[in-house]
Amino acid sequence: MRIGLVTKEWPPHIYGGAGVHALQLTQALRESITVDVHCFGQERADATGYPLPENFTGLNPALQAFVTDIEIAQKLGEVDLVHSHTWYANLAGHFAALLHGIPHVITAHSLEPDRPWKAEQLGGGYRLSSWAEKTAYEAADAIIAVSNGMKIDILKAYPSLDPAKIHTILNGVDTQKYSPRTDQDVLDRIGVTGRYALFVGRITRQKGLAHLLRAWSSVNPDIGLVIAAGSPDEPAIGAEISALIAQLQSERKNVWWQQSMLPQPELNALLSSADLFICPSVYEPLGIVNLEAMACQTAVLASRVGGIPEVVADGITGELVDYNGDGPAFEKALAQRIQSLMSDPEKLTAYGAAGRARAVEEFGWPAIADQTRELYLSIISNYKK
Numbered sequence: 001m002r003i004g005l006v007t008k009e010w011p012p013h014i015y016g017g018a019g020v021h022a023l024q025l026t027q028a029l030r031e032s033i034t035v036d037v038h039c040f041g042q043e044r045a046d047a048t049g050y051p052l053p054e055n056f057t058g059l060n061p062a063l064q065a066f067v068t069d070i071e072i073a074q075k076l077g078e079v080d081l082v083h084s085h086t087w088y089a090n091l092a093g094h095f096a097a098l099l100h101g102i103p104h105v106i107t108a109h110s111l112e113p114d115r116p117w118k119a120e121q122l123g124g125g126y127r128l129s130s131w132a133e134k135t136a137y138e139a140a141d142a143i144i145a146v147s148n149g150m151k152i153d154i155l156k157a158y159p160s161l162d163p164a165k166i167h168t169i170l171n172g173v174d175t176q177k178y179s180p181r182t183d184q185d186v187l188d189r190i191g192v193t194g195r196y197a198l199f200v201g202r203i204t205r206q207k208g209l210a211h212l213l214r215a216w217s218s219v220n221p222d223i224g225l226v227i228a229a230g231s232p233d234e235p236a237i238g239a240e241i242s243a244l245i246a247q248l249q250s251e252r253k254n255v256w257w258q259q260s261m262l263p264q265p266e267l268n269a270l271l272s273s274a275d276l277f278i279c280p281s282v283y284e285p286l287g288i289v290n291l292e293a294m295a296c297q298t299a300v301l302a303s304r305v306g307g308i309p310e311v312v313a314d315g316i317t318g319e320l321v322d323y324n325g326d327g328p329a330f331e332k333a334l335a336q337r338i339q340s341l342m343s344d345p346e347k348l349t350a351y352g353a354a355g356r357a358r359a360v361e362e363f364g365w366p367a368i369a370d371q372t373r374e375l376y377l378s379i380i381s382n383y384k385k
Helices: 017-029 061-074 087-100 118-122 125-139 148-157 184-190 209-216 235-251 264-273 288-295 327-342 345-362 365-382
Strands: 002-007 034-040 048-050 081-085 104-108 142-145 166-168 196-202 224-230 255-258 276-279 299-303 318-321
Touching: 002 017, 002 087, 017 034, 017 081, 017 288, 017 365, 034 061, 034 087, 048 061, 061 087, 061 118, 061 125, 081 087, 081 365, 087 104, 087 125, 104 125, 104 365, 118 125, 142 148, 142 365, 148 166, 184 264, 196 209, 196 264, 196 288, 209 224, 209 235, 209 327, 224 235, 224 264, 235 255, 264 288, 276 288, 276 327, 288 299, 288 345, 299 327, 299 345, 318 327, 318 345, 327 345
Parallel strands: 002 034, 002 081, 034 048, 081 104, 104 142, 142 166, 196 224, 196 276, 224 255, 276 299, 299 318
Antiparallel strands: none
């Protein structure tokens, strides 16, 4: 069995959970089957890269993705099945299925209809990305939902889909790479001192960072906050976050902003040394970063949205805060819960230990790769050209 896996992100250019998922799933699958990776950008040692031709660099980003998708589709004739990740790559899988008569599987990491703020980033390209996703989903042979919550969202967004072709296979985490390890040099370089809570994520409306920053003004100033966030989706959200952080830093000496992406061992150390990891997302199909924090034995405070409740066991590995679209109410609840948790080190320690155990027992990549491989075999054996 030979699989063609298509992804926008691949090392060294991974900036989100979908890229982490594609990489770690591939690593696990390659233990037993052949996986050819096709990614956006320059050639890699372990993947075929597709740099955008110079004469297309002036196109809208959505159209740029379509150009790359066409090139990738042309090269997928020798695989038994194509597996695409995110709307950027979905059209490559769809075109390849039509062109070469092979089955197409999609992993749903997020849904364009549930991310209307993408119009700020892509302009009219958001309508193109939405069309590409809808077209690919409705034609795909199978869709993998990364949580049961995500499966519900898929059927809500695309009601014409047959529920039988949507399969829930949860995201995983590498619990050997992500494990409790401290490194004082990392903290010293960033300037971190004392106890702190941590946010890690891209600067995008989806991740709810602005809500956290506004909530933080009501948190005890003795509690530090580390923000590991960069790559803003578009200038407006980047400017908003920058202004909110600057305001906090003008009032407190223990707010640190790490804007460049940290190497995995350094991120591991930052997660491990945090008293509390905070995920204030307003939309999150699963949230790999919560798993990474749990694997590092750190308590998690997260919003009760999407697939997060399937990862963070409320009252066991951390706590959840309701989000219903009311920003001020969410921010008030966040601040109160942060204050309460940071005042109870014993509870944080217990949540962290339970989180590590849950990550190891329920979210290991070998089991997830086995489920994915079995799905591939089922689809290939039943496929009719």
